[in-house]
Amino acid sequence: MELVLTRKILIALIILAGISLYVSFIFNSCLVTSITKALPKWRSHPLVLKENRIFHYTSVRVVSLIEGNETDISPKYKLFKEQGLQPSRQLPSALIIGVKKGGTRALLEFIRIHPDVRAAGSEVHFFDKNYIKGFQWYRSHMPSTLEGQLTIEKTPSYFITKEAPHRVQLMNPSTKLLVVVRDPVTRAISDYTQSISKKPEMKPFESLVFANGSVGALIDTSWGPVKLGIYSRYLEKLLEASCVGDIEAVAALLSQNTDINGKNIVNGWTALHWACKRNNEEIVRILLNSGANKDTVNNKGEKPVDVTTSESIVGLLGGTLNKSTGNHFDEEVGVRFSPNYLKNAPLNGQVDIGRLRSKHTDFSAMQTTALPAAQNDDLVLLLRRHGSTDPDFIEIEIPKWKLTYNTLLKICCEELEVFEGQVERIRKLPNTRLRKDTDVKRLLNGQELEIVLKTPNDTILHST
Numbered sequence: 001m002e003l004v005l006t007r008k009i010l011i012a013l014i015i016l017a018g019i020s021l022y023v024s025f026i027f028n029s030c031l032v033t034s035i036t037k038a039l040p041k042w043r044s045h046p047l048v049l050k051e052n053r054i055f056h057y058t059s060v061r062v063v064s065l066i067e068g069n070e071t072d073i074s075p076k077y078k079l080f081k082e083q084g085l086q087p088s089r090q091l092p093s094a095l096i097i098g099v100k101k102g103g104t105r106a107l108l109e110f111i112r113i114h115p116d117v118r119a120a121g122s123e124v125h126f127f128d129k130n131y132i133k134g135f136q137w138y139r140s141h142m143p144s145t146l147e148g149q150l151t152i153e154k155t156p157s158y159f160i161t162k163e164a165p166h167r168v169q170l171m172n173p174s175t176k177l178l179v180v181v182r183d184p185v186t187r188a189i190s191d192y193t194q195s196i197s198k199k200p201e202m203k204p205f206e207s208l209v210f211a212n213g214s215v216g217a218l219i220d221t222s223w224g225p226v227k228l229g230i231y232s233r234y235l236e237k238l239l240e241a242s243c244v245g246d247i248e249a250v251a252a253l254l255s256q257n258t259d260i261n262g263k264n265i266v267n268g269w270t271a272l273h274w275a276c277k278r279n280n281e282e283i284v285r286i287l288l289n290s291g292a293n294k295d296t297v298n299n300k301g302e303k304p305v306d307v308t309t310s311e312s313i314v315g316l317l318g319g320t321l322n323k324s325t326g327n328h329f330d331e332e333v334g335v336r337f338s339p340n341y342l343k344n345a346p347l348n349g350q351v352d353i354g355r356l357r358s359k360h361t362d363f364s365a366m367q368t369t370a371l372p373a374a375q376n377d378d379l380v381l382l383l384r385r386h387g388s389t390d391p392d393f394i395e396i397e398i399p400k401w402k403l404t405y406n407t408l409l410k411i412c413c414e415e416l417e418v419f420e421g422q423v424e425r426i427r428k429l430p431n432t433r434l435r436k437d438t439d440v441k442r443l444l445n446g447q448e449l450e451i452v453l454k455t456p457n458d459t460i461l462h463s464t
């Protein structure tokens with residue numbers, strides 16, 4: 001009996017060993033086949049080449065946009081995350097830019113109820129106080145969004161920040177701007193109430209709002225809370241600066257050797273007259289750099305300098321401010337002012353630059369596109385900081401018409417978050433130093449650039 005049992009166990013063990021051997025053989029054969037199949041691929045595309053490709057062409061620094069998001073407790077965000085969707089941070093496509101005490105917080109809160117809207121919680125103050133920190137910094141302050149969701153931010157002081165419109169335009173010309181206004185009197189009271197809550201020693205409202213402090217006198221329109229309530233004063237500048245396409249159109253035309261001093265056949269105005277009239281310093285600079293004649297007179301005998309109210313433009317033109325020009329805000333009569341933008345509304349919403357506009361087919365194409373054609377005419381450059389531990393390049397885009405050494409330097413500094421004064425040189429890789437505008441104008445798409453800093457250890461303002 002015992003002998004029979006031992007034999008049975010022996011047979012079972014032999015069968016088990018046979019099965020194990022067979023399974024092991026099959027498994028190993030599969031492995032060998034896959035490795036053999038994979039090897040030729042590795043030989044023709046070595047891993048090291050792949051890494052080089054990433055090294056050379058990665059355009060955006062790899063930053064985790066999901067980790068470190070513990071503070072984001074929005075239920076809808078959690079829900080999306082649970083569904084395995086990958087959110088990322090985007091620059092805002094809409095901004096609530098003012099006005100202070102106009103109900104901007106309420107507006108933002110109402111809009112963000114929509115599930116496809118995500119908003120930065122607090123005021124980011126990028127276009128006024130934090131612009132130097134660069135767009136990467138700005139983006140890092142935005143909430144995570146999914147594809148199709150809209151990012152929105154509110155900072156009421158953008159409305160009164162002179163540089164804000166141009167800066168927003170540089171970020172994205174099609175950014176939607178929302179302004180909520182309120183009865184200027186109640187707005188002023190609300191503004192004052194907030195100030196006095198912080199500074200209880202402030203004088204009473206009545207003694208600040210009237211010109212000489214006595215009730216019933218003229219309103220002091222230079223006092224902040226009143227001044228801010230004269231909305232059209234700020235709106236006018238905003239609307240002017242929002243004529244995005246025209247700045248680029250002027251440059252596009254100039255690049256085609258158009259008649260820079262061409263006059264409008266009806267009023268004799270030149271492009272420089274219009275740029276001055278609209279206090280558009282950037283266009284004035286472009287025109288002057290391109291050889292515009294500042295002494296050309298229109299049919300009324302006015303030079304460009306005679307139609308501007310901007311002291312800085314007057315400085316550029318080397319003249320004196322014409323106080324008798326009826327276009328400037330008349331401070332002495334308080335709230336009486338001339339709405340330039342409406343009074344001189346250009347045809348089709350575009351600056352009148354005389355015959356230049358109709359001369360060029362490229363230009364007429366620009367009128368019909370939502371984004372200026374110059375956007376398609378951007379030069380894409382690859383940029384990194386010399387000696388950085390991060391070897392990746394980032395992509396930067398510069399409109400070709402804007403290509404000057406200074407513009408390039410400015411954009412590079414903004415992108416890499418360094419001060420211009422810290423830059424020792426801009427190097428076109430592998431070994432050419434860029435020195436002047438003509439060097440920059442010769443750059444081609446995809447050119448790799450390095451910013452070399454004077455003191456590498458002290459240059460990073462913000463780590464990413």
Ligand SMILES: Nc1ncnc2c1ncn2[C@@H]1O[C@H](COP(=O)(O)OS(=O)(=O)O)[C@@H](OP(=O)(O)O)[C@H]1O
Binds near residue numbers: 101
């Ligand atoms: N829905 C709605 N409609 C009208 N007014 C409203 C609304 N919601 C808020 N408010 C009033 O707006 C004032 C605050 O404005 P802001 O949010 O723009 O303030 S801030 O600039 O961000 O500090 C503040 O005004 P005061 O109470 O007079 O100070 C709010 O009461």
